[in-house]
Amino acid sequence: MLNSQKGRKLSPETDPLWLGCGWTKEDLNKPQILLDSSHGDSSPGSVHLKELVESARTGIYKAGGKPSVYTITDICDGVATGHDGMNYSLVSRDIMAAMLEIHARAVPFDAVVAFSSCDKAIPAHLMALAMVDFPAVHFCGGSMMPGPGFISADSCYETSEMVRNGKINIDEEFRMKAHACPTFGACQYMGTASTMQVLSEALGMCLPGNALIPAWSNLIRHFAERVGRQALILLEKSITPARILTRKAFENAIMVHAAVGGSTNALLHLPAIARQVDIRLTIEDFDRIHRNIPVLAGLQTTGPWPTQMLWFAGGVPAIMSVLRDHLHLGVMTVTGRTLGKNLDQLEKEGFFQMTQAYLKNYGIKPQEIIKSFDNPYCSGGGIAVLKGNLAPEGAVVKCAAVAAEMQRHVGPARPFDSEEAAIAAIIEGKIKPGDVVIIRYEGPKGAGMPEMLKTTEAIFNRPELRVSTALVTDGRFSGATRGPAIGHVSPEAMAGGPIAIIETNDLISIDIPNRAIEIVGSLGERMDPAKINRLLKKRMKAWERPPKVKTGVLGLFGNVTGPTSEGASMF
Numbered sequence: 001m002l003n004s005q006k007g008r009k010l011s012p013e014t015d016p017l018w019l020g021c022g023w024t025k026e027d028l029n030k031p032q033i034l035l036d037s038s039h040g041d042s043s044p045g046s047v048h049l050k051e052l053v054e055s056a057r058t059g060i061y062k063a064g065g066k067p068s069v070y071t072i073t074d075i076c077d078g079v080a081t082g083h084d085g086m087n088y089s090l091v092s093r094d095i096m097a098a099m100l101e102i103h104a105r106a107v108p109f110d111a112v113v114a115f116s117s118c119d120k121a122i123p124a125h126l127m128a129l130a131m132v133d134f135p136a137v138h139f140c141g142g143s144m145m146p147g148p149g150f151i152s153a154d155s156c157y158e159t160s161e162m163v164r165n166g167k168i169n170i171d172e173e174f175r176m177k178a179h180a181c182p183t184f185g186a187c188q189y190m191g192t193a194s195t196m197q198v199l200s201e202a203l204g205m206c207l208p209g210n211a212l213i214p215a216w217s218n219l220i221r222h223f224a225e226r227v228g229r230q231a232l233i234l235l236e237k238s239i240t241p242a243r244i245l246t247r248k249a250f251e252n253a254i255m256v257h258a259a260v261g262g263s264t265n266a267l268l269h270l271p272a273i274a275r276q277v278d279i280r281l282t283i284e285d286f287d288r289i290h291r292n293i294p295v296l297a298g299l300q301t302t303g304p305w306p307t308q309m310l311w312f313a314g315g316v317p318a319i320m321s322v323l324r325d326h327l328h329l330g331v332m333t334v335t336g337r338t339l340g341k342n343l344d345q346l347e348k349e350g351f352f353q354m355t356q357a358y359l360k361n362y363g364i365k366p367q368e369i370i371k372s373f374d375n376p377y378c379s380g381g382g383i384a385v386l387k388g389n390l391a392p393e394g395a396v397v398k399c400a401a402v403a404a405e406m407q408r409h410v411g412p413a414r415p416f417d418s419e420e421a422a423i424a425a426i427i428e429g430k431i432k433p434g435d436v437v438i439i440r441y442e443g444p445k446g447a448g449m450p451e452m453l454k455t456t457e458a459i460f461n462r463p464e465l466r467v468s469t470a471l472v473t474d475g476r477f478s479g480a481t482r483g484p485a486i487g488h489v490s491p492e493a494m495a496g497g498p499i500a501i502i503e504t505n506d507l508i509s510i511d512i513p514n515r516a517i518e519i520v521g522s523l524g525e526r527m528d529p530a531k532i533n534r535l536l537k538k539r540m541k542a543w544e545r546p547p548k549v550k551t552g553v554l555g556l557f558g559n560v561t562g563p564t565s566e567g568a569s570m571f
Helices: 004-010 014-020 049-062 084-106 121-132 153-164 170-180 192-203 218-237 247-260 266-275 283-292 307-312 315-322 339-349 351-361 419-427 453-460 529-542 552-560
Strands: 032-037 066-071 111-116 136-140 384-386 394-397 408-416 436-439 470-473 485-490 507-511 516-522
Touching: 004 014, 032 049, 032 084, 032 218, 049 066, 049 111, 049 218, 084 111, 084 121, 084 266, 084 552, 111 121, 111 218, 121 136, 121 192, 121 266, 136 192, 136 218, 192 247, 192 266, 192 315, 247 266, 247 283, 247 315, 266 283, 283 384, 283 394, 307 315, 307 351, 315 339, 315 351, 339 351, 408 419, 419 436, 419 453, 436 453, 436 507, 453 470, 470 507, 516 529
Parallel strands: 032 066, 032 111, 111 136, 408 436, 436 470, 470 485
Antiparallel strands: 384 394, 394 485, 408 507, 507 516
16 A cells, blocks of 8 residues: 555655645654545534544644545435435435545545444445555534434425415424524434444444434543544554455444444445445345344334434443344454444443433433344344336335335326426325336436435325325335335336336235335236236337436446446446
8 A cells, every 4th residue: 555655755845835825844754544534514424523633633643643624515305305416416426435435545544434324425445445555534514403402404395295284384394493403413203314324333344322413512622632543553454444344344334224224325325335344234134134123213114213212322332232142243443443342431431421321411311322132123124125027127215104004005006207206296186095106217327316305205204195105116215214105116118128118007015024126017906927027018019118317427337337226336
């Protein structure tokens, strides 16, 4: 690996450039540490990271290193939702990963600390740290304080519906919005941002207890200074992500993902990270592990608690303590110790006593947040992978968020070629109880694989549809998704998957317990499987692929991205 001092010898012009940035002669001889963050005005999860980077800078100076601060900000799915801006969300992950790789390799640096809080920035950073394989640590930007009554930004779609229906006025709506995001940090539900913080820690790539730490507390600054010092320790011990990101580490992460009821987007991000260390994770791996690990934490939106309560209950280490008999405890982590030794050390230092003392302020016991293995929130696992003639390569559903009466469902298809058309039909009352809404051409090759939060919320906020209407798409979903929402249908429509040829009133069968999703009839009537197969082949022969996006970054992404089942990544 080309380090900073070798780079200086190869390129003597480096020294005057650094000196021109205000470095001293002494700085030139120190280990050079890249502090790369998603800081920017993009979201509450990124706006505060500059201060945390400064704390880490202090830690690096104290440990004898020289920090350099770079940034490439992320986009917020909450801001991009409901319009074409969402098409750029997933591709931003790969572009951010590429930029961190460029920052790290072009200089070169000796070690890296990456700071991020949210949906695409965290997987982007983990992908890049795996790519460059320098001594590296990820820092989670923590979670925001819950709003009053545990209201969150995700709840505000419902308030808009209430205004539309005359249940509240615009002033009342604004008061709710003004308190939904009361501080910086990741949103207060187990969406993709919180899920990816949890998975970073579960993989061993961030300091124990860092994920979901209160972003508004002084404690997060202490963690940030410590992470700066830790980068020098990793450099001294030559511990790189390749030693940490093993198959066993990814299996640990999937177990924790199951236990917290994590976002379905993890089925895109973990495989994309794993590919950078030559590990192939499949959707079958998720399904297999989720069958054996129940949902232990009742976090919004599948449970009552905001994510802050999980940290107060002991955070990821507390979840791992419950899972201890199932985890691979011998895996290496960024502390330079194994996972098992980390858990022992936290117990010895009183970490759990400290975090759980916060719950006394609420009159809540840790056992109310994190259940035992014998008494879980949901015994069937958080995620299910469905297959059948509609999704030969698989589809994904957050089964823990699906009502019992919709675990099995047969209904008529209502296909749409865009999310906007589907939302309009829902609002206009054209979708009836029992329907199966199909949204296609929204996969990675079609439209960049936007999430369908607007559609799921439109369905959820209509009581007559909430527990009677399913949604099936080759797009993806927000981690806040509730109800029978089945995404990641693969092959996607643009690649000629069967979802492209579904017609109105085809009968769609969803059987989550048996992991099946099938086209079982046409024109509202069931047909035998052989006849269905002949019908689908006939339709496929007549199918014409619509034009792809040809220009810009979406054109690039659509041309080179891999399949959804492998992480939908350009890398």
